Amino acid sequence: MTNKAVLLANLGSPDNTDTASVRRYLNQFLMDPHVIQLPWLLRRMIVSLFVLPTRPKASAEAYKSVWMDEGSPLIVLSERLKNALQSQLDMPVAMAMRYGKPSIETELLALSQQAGIEEVLYIPLYPHFADSTVTTSIEEAERVIKEHDLNIKLNVVAPFYDQPDYINALVNSAQPYLEQAYDHIVFSYHGLPESHITKRDPTGQHCLQSADCCQRPSEAHKTCYRHQVMRTTQCFVEQAQIAPEKYSVSFQSRLGRAKWLAPNTEDRLRELAQSGVKKVLVICPAFVTDCLETLEEIAIRADEVFKEAGGGELQLIPCLNDHPAWVNTLGAWCEAKEG
Ligand SMILES: C=CC1=C(C)c2cc3[nH]c(cc4nc(cc5[nH]c(cc1n2)c(C)c5CCC(=O)O)C(CCC(=O)O)=C4C)c(C)c3C=C
Numbered sequence: 001m002t003n004k005a006v007l008l009a010n011l012g013s014p015d016n017t018d019t020a021s022v023r024r025y026l027n028q029f030l031m032d033p034h035v036i037q038l039p040w041l042l043r044r045m046i047v048s049l050f051v052l053p054t055r056p057k058a059s060a061e062a063y064k065s066v067w068m069d070e071g072s073p074l075i076v077l078s079e080r081l082k083n084a085l086q087s088q089l090d091m092p093v094a095m096a097m098r099y100g101k102p103s104i105e106t107e108l109l110a111l112s113q114q115a116g117i118e119e120v121l122y123i124p125l126y127p128h129f130a131d132s133t134v135t136t137s138i139e140e141a142e143r144v145i146k147e148h149d150l151n152i153k154l155n156v157v158a159p160f161y162d163q164p165d166y167i168n169a170l171v172n173s174a175q176p177y178l179e180q181a182y183d184h185i186v187f188s189y190h191g192l193p194e195s196h197i198t199k200r201d202p203t204g205q206h207c208l209q210s211a212d213c214c215q216r217p218s219e220a221h222k223t224c225y226r227h228q229v230m231r232t233t234q235c236f237v238e239q240a241q242i243a244p245e246k247y248s249v250s251f252q253s254r255l256g257r258a259k260w261l262a263p264n265t266e267d268r269l270r271e272l273a274q275s276g277v278k279k280v281l282v283i284c285p286a287f288v289t290d291c292l293e294t295l296e297e298i299a300i301r302a303d304e305v306f307k308e309a310g311g312g313e314l315q316l317i318p319c320l321n322d323h324p325a326w327v328n329t330l331g332a333w334c335e336a337k338e339g
């Protein structure tokens, strides 16, 4: 009988909140050719000349504002998810980070050394496809297996943006917030440079070519992040019965000068405040785990933007984290693959 294990993969955080640790992390992250998709020399110049001189200090301050006693929220909450899943399953469950620690390399090596592990169910914790998250996590795992000649078969769980049990878990975890009175809910997704989507379009003439491309059937949707976030939103609002005028979609965490997906979350929050919206909910379904981008960028900075523009209260809906509905969903996926 083949022995199996589960490996969850998330993005990763710096080891600490000092500027040097954040610089090391940003350098590893942004030098990934799937993140800044430029030839090495150009990427090296942009990262060294425009990012590393100033961003590590500013990001270190941001990390300090959300850091937990046990460490980075992303790592701590991912670890809790791993432990909750482990308590449901008979096979080993591990958690790895694409950047920083614990690395995909360490975790795969540890699993391969456990007696007889020959098959790993690999779950990149991203509901939506992007080369900068999904592809890079898969390639890194494949590199480790090849380089160390591991006898491991990798079974990868595909982006789950419209899987009914994922949507159920998301609606279920948001329910206590949806039951409170609110004026508007913003679905704020991590942004992407538009070029990352058009470059992946297998038809070469569909993605971002018209305002409604993401609503029209196309084989391009398999790798279209924009289509996939629109589908998550559609499935969510249908299930939670949210009226069209009560919600909007926007994109956060823009970096650099390229054209990124629009509208930008902060701009959308300003517009909402100016149009008289007082209580806004913000949900961030691109993240399954709360992290810097939800706890600092939305709950702290976007909250300031909303209030300065005349808004009243911004309530961040927590990510799935280790919500029982999400743990049960992951458990069911693992057991289904085990059979
Ligand atoms: C949810 C999916 C994510 C996509 C898609 C994504 C693309 C992407 N990100 C950057 C640049 C940065 N992202 C940063 C933090 C960060 N990004 C994600 C997820 C996605 N990124 C997460 C979960 C986090 C949080 C990490 C944490 O420790 O909590 C950062 C670092 C922080 C900062 O300085 O702002 C950068 C930089 C690019 C360029 C990109 C697509 C091209």
Ligand SMILES: [Fe+2]
Binding pocket: 206, 207, 208, 213, 214, 220, 221, 224, 226, 227
């Ligand atoms: Fe699309």
Ligand SMILES: [Fe+2]
Binding pocket: 190, 253
């Ligand atoms: Fe990011």
